Amino acid sequence: MKRVQYSNPILxxxxxxxxxAIVAVFFLWPAVEAVRASFYLEDPFGxxxxxxxxxxxxxxxxxxxYARTARFTLIFTVLVAFFSLSIALLLAVKADKVIRGAGSYRTLLMWVYAIAPPxxxxxxxxxxxxxxxxxxxxxxxxGWNLQVGVTPFDTAFVMVITAVWKQIPVNFIFFLSGLQSVPKSVQxxxxxxxxxxxxxxxxxTFPLLAPTGFFLLIINITYALFDTFGIVDLVVKGEPGNNPxxxxxxxxxxxxxxxDLGGSSAQSVILMVLVFLLTVFQFRMIERRVHYN
Amino acid sequence: MASITLNTVRKIYAGNVEAVKGISIDIEDGEFIVLVGPSGCGKSTLLRMVAGLEDISSGEILIGDRLVNKVEPADRDIAMVFQNYALYPHMSVYNNLAYGLKNRGIAKSEIDQRVRKAAEILEIGEYLDRKPRQLSGGQRQRVAMGRAIVREPSAFLFDEPLSNLDAKLRVQMRMEIKKLQRDLKTTSIYVTHDQLEAMTLADRLVVLNKGQVEQIGSPMEVYEKPASTFVASFIGSPAMNLIPMKKTALGWEPEQGDGVNFDIRSDASEFIVGLRPEDLEILGDGAPLGAGLAAKVVVTGVEPVGAESYIHGTLGEGGQEVILRAAGKQHYDIGQVLSIAAKQEKIHLFNRQTGKREEEISALQPA
Structure with a gap:
């Protein structure tokens, strides 16, 4: 790493x-506020x-x-991560073999990536x-009377399908570039x-893709846990009732x-701890992970 | 072990680019064939067609008696050593060697025995547990060789296997490959652009140019009787001097420069005369001229390389450039004029238009 010297130490x-300042105002302050609020019982009327x-x-x-929601979140995360990774890998392997019109074919597959989650x-x-x-x-x-928002299973089904669909292009791009970095002579x-x-x-091929796959696994878990908020909100239309x-x-x-601001803050503090653990786990694994060449 | 037969093999890429233009070679069982030529001459493409990594546009390739045009690479019973070694980075050296055997359903004990034997031959026994990235270039090269020999295939295919090594290691590995091939007697095809490697390794050389065979023959045959000006300039270092000459009223004259004394009886009105630097003798003053060619050369530069020196000069002032080989101890000055001569049997004649070798000079009596 190159060290750049500044003549002015404050610069x-x-x-x-x-x-x-952005980190402090938008991340640290709310986080501290959430931790503080989690120890208080907030009056509903302020x-x-x-x-x-x-x-x-x-x-x-x-x-x-809460236990039921946690259980559903776990199942949801596993399903979304598994299907979005495996389908993306399958598509990437197939796309890697396409020779004629490869460029436009790949662009079409990546297109969905440009769509915002909501x-x-x-x-x-x-x-x-x-x-x-x-x-x-x-x-x-x-013969399947699909009722989103009425039958919990159907609601969950649609949530998973939509979340998987949205995440496939991201995984696809990473897998495809991973596949292309496997040396041709090794193949x-x-x-x-x-x-x-x-x-x-x-x-x-697969073992050589492992570093990419592991990185994507973490990304997908984070996605399923947090970034699917918009999808969940739209599927349950803001009023979950007994939907998952x-x-x-x-x-x-x-x-x-x-x-219930206090209880809600406590929940977000628990999530913060979860993210923290996930991050530690990721860094540990990446450090131990073999990096080829 | 098997013979390999190429029968008018062609490779045409999309856009009608013909990389290999109908090549036929019969390779005998146990022979070491070197395909040599400049980059883009189609030598690697040809090798990859034998391996099954490239489709054959037309023609036939037989390994033994079996037509392999449509046979998968894994079923051709060949092993290949790649330029960048192409080791499996996630496998230990042991597994790199064993991988091809495991996939062929060979018993574990047999695999173990073969891997250890190959490791012993190549002196990589102590690295069996390491990953390729923990090895040096030379060691990786040995692992790549090991992966080929454990398979005990019908043929070895080498695709410029030494070009990523440093000069010293390259010489050493060259000798080892030669020795290994002599011991195993496995038919081998070896691709290189290095004429020295080609000369030292080959039983027979195949000189390729622009997708066509220029000459097939033993290294000494190719060296002593190059079939064309292309072969003449490609094989041998420094390259053969090629001097275009034409017949005038005064006799044979070089196209550029003067002071050449050369006389043969021929119907042709022009030739390219080929002279190897070591066949040009530097004469003392007043030495008699024998039958052959004599010339006056103006020295323009001297390259001492130790045991010998390469003298660059021109035929007369500002004429055609030539290179001579002289003993290292002798001193020459820039601008000095040297008398040189070549014996008649050392002179090569090529057709001016086609570049092909002409009839033997001994058939052409001095006028």
């Missing part, structure tokens, strides 16, 4: 200041607050609804709409050593619909 800090210690956490963790959610909701959704129509013709050496293309993929929701959405619902 580098001054240059950093705008970024630091008339002061009472210190309750760890009561909020105790309430949250013993609440059976728009993706909106599209998904429209496709599965009770009255005008073509996919609802399709399901009905197959050729494998073609001489191993007859079966499938076996070659799992014994040579994710933990992040529950923070919003309890805080702003239920006016």
């Amino acid at each position: 580098p800090y001054a240059l950093l200041l705008p970024q630091l 008339f002061g607050s009472t210190f309750v210690g760890l009561e909020n956490f105790k309430d949250t963790l013993t609440n059976s609804q 728009v993706a959610g909106l599209l998904g909701v429209m496709l599965f709409d009770q009255h005008i959704g073509p996919l609802t129509e399709l399901a009905r013709s197959l 050729e050496a494998a073609a001489i050593d191993c007859r079966s293309g499938t076996r070659r993929f799992w014994t040579v 929701i994710t933990l992040v959405y529950k923070v919003f619902v309890d805080g702003f619909r239920g006016n």
